[in-house]
Amino acid sequence: MPNPELPLPVRKHLLDAGVSTEAPFTRRVFTNRDLAFDSMKAVGFDMDYTLGIYNQPALEALSIEIGVEKLIRRGYPTRLETIQADPEFAVRGLVVDKEYGNILKMDRHGYVGRAYHGRKLLPRPERKDIYRAQRVGQERERFARVDTLFALPEVTLFAALVEMVEDHPDDWSRTPPSYTQIWTDVREAIDESHRDETIKSRIKDQPAAYFHKDPDLAPTLHKLRSAGKKLFLLTNSYYAYTQVVMGHLLNDQMAIYDDWSRYFDWVVVGSQKPSFFVANRPFLEVDRRTQAHVGKPRDEPQKGKVYEAGNREGLERALGVHSDEILYVGDHIYGDIVTSKKTASWRTVLVVEDLEQELEVQRAHELSLREIEALAEIRNEITEQLFAEKHKLRVLERLGGEVADEDGAGEETVQAAARGTLGDVRARLDRLQQHRDELEAVLQRRTATVDQAYNRYWGSIFAERLNTSLYGAQVEGYACLYTSRVSNFLYVSPSRYFHAPAARMPHRGRA
Ligand SMILES: [Mg+2]
Known part of the structure; x- marks a missing residue:
């Protein structure tokens, strides 16, 4: 395998000389x-x-500055001027729940894996309460998908406004607007700044500040x-x-x-x-x-x-x-x-x-990622055993006459035998439970460390916990190829055949 670590200038030299080289990873x-x-x-x-390729932090700061100006002109509180751009908060593939003022990240099945109310992480029970049903996000009036990079500042602005309504409701002379209204106003303000060219005219004046060349x-x-x-x-x-x-x-x-x-x-x-x-x-x-x-x-x-x-x-x-x-x-x-x-x-x-940052994090945390995968597999096995033992315990308890059962307890000898084994089963159940809790704690710590490296709010944009994210699934479903930038084709031979990795359904895996 060619050495992927050759420095860029050396690689270019080889390329110019007609020697094909492997792209940087x-x-x-x-x-x-x-x-x-x-x-x-x-x-x-x-x-x-x-x-x-835009300089995203610069563009985000500009969009927010102009958006804020327009919102204040529409009667929004001047406190809005204090909001800061936060390029890490809004990422591609998120879904905005306009009704609840929440920002969601889903896995490929539409299950909500993370949710923020404004910029505050929703605790698990609350999240489960609102988003129990899978495949949320289908109703267009309630949910908005964030699928372009131009749309990211809207999410940051929306989250900041949700927080303002919560923390400073008195800033509004009347009742603060609903979250749905806020989303509409933010969208209109940003749309207007694209339409009336306020954003683009600033970029045109100074393209070097807004583009990576x-x-x-x-x-x-x-x-x-x-x-x-x-x-x-x-x-x-x-x-x-x-x-x-x-x-x-x-x-x-x-x-x-x-x-x-x-x-x-x-x-x-x-x-x-x-x-x-x-x-x-x-x-x-x-x-x-x-x-x-x-x-x-x-x-x-x-x-x-x-x-x-x-x-x-x-x-x-x-x-x-x-x-x-x-x-x-x-x-x-x-x-x-x-x-x-x-x-x-x-x-x-x-x-x-x-993708570039994603791959870097993947490389830097390779061992943790492998550990997470292995731990998750063991955890799943233990969980299966745990459920089987729980069921066994219930049957034995009934048989031993410890739990009232309409079928009645078993015969006396069977009853006694069943009672005799209950202690062992309970002890095994306790051990399994403890083992599972310990594993879960390590798993959560490792996942949190890696997620933090990807993005402290959302983790990887391509994955949600151990599953592919909704965005990742869209990339997989519709793009024949994907890469971090156009110039990566410099490393690709014009006659290259791109092979997709074989994907199999679960029943077609290795026996
Ligand atoms: Mg484009």
Whole structure:
């Protein structure tokens, strides 16, 4: 196996010299569905959070600052000004319970594994009380899913406001608004700041403060082009913003490309995904200089020009490839991945930047993670035994006439024999119970340590306790491949065959 620990500059050198090298372990591409990279004739990219990785703490602070301003203008208490951004609190895959003011993390079956009221952890009994039923989160009016990184500041703001209502109800001149109303107001304030461009105009003024510039991005796009793939940009951002961001990321990166747009054969902005995949809007040409629409609306885009709106079928015709020869790279599980998969047969790559930290924690805590797995297995075995012994005890108690039973106790000799064994069974039950409690305590300590390393509020975004999280299940269900950033394809041969690990149902495991 190639040494994955070669320093990056050495690796790049080898790569340039045509020696294939293994990607650093945090930058690998993972496979959910088999995919022949060779058969992908076109590769498309989303822009926000895909080609352009935001500096999340900076963006979150900006969104909160602007959101707070708008909420205060709507009559919210000025105490709101004191709230702090907390980039660790809001993560992807959470669900907001607007009715109770709670923020939830679920496992793949919709079981609520953790819940915060505001930013206070709900104790287990309370959580169980509210979320006894599995598969909560289906009612759209009550629950909101947090599936884009743009939406994270909304969650932080909402949690802070829930706390304010609890701790300072007098800040409101009248009765404080309901949690549902607060969620609506927060969403509207943030939506408005995106719509009226307050957020984007600040980013446009200072792109360097809001984006991580990845020096591997341009070489990666170049490598894909050189391998004969057609590249396209498909973003919901409009041209004015797109050109600043893309210019910041790609201009002056490689001498053979004098402008960012030259990396792409087709550029579609303001695409209104996910409806781009199903609706039938025409392509409107954008004049790059005046940013105005020019010419007649077209059914399909032309190479080398910039278009707004458009639709999937027209783009596919322009690309001249089959739907399943298109690989689309995006970060939004619904807008980019689920819809393109369900309505077209585009193959998909999900960019999840959190993956790098996830893999680092996994490596650093490898022994603890193995220990947790082993302990959980023993705990489950003991639990099974415990339940079997409890049942045995109940039967013996009835038989021994210690518990009133409508069938009556057994015969006298059987009764005596049953009573004789009761002591042993009770002692064994006690030992099992004690062993289980001890194990549970160690398990909880180990899990807490590892969770803390992932994220002190939520643990890993891909897992909930020992199960896959709801978000993890979506990633698994819809993304053919997933990786932490676009430039990880620099380490991938254009003819690579991606093999998915074999997944089996429980009855098909090893006998
Ligand atoms: Mg995006």
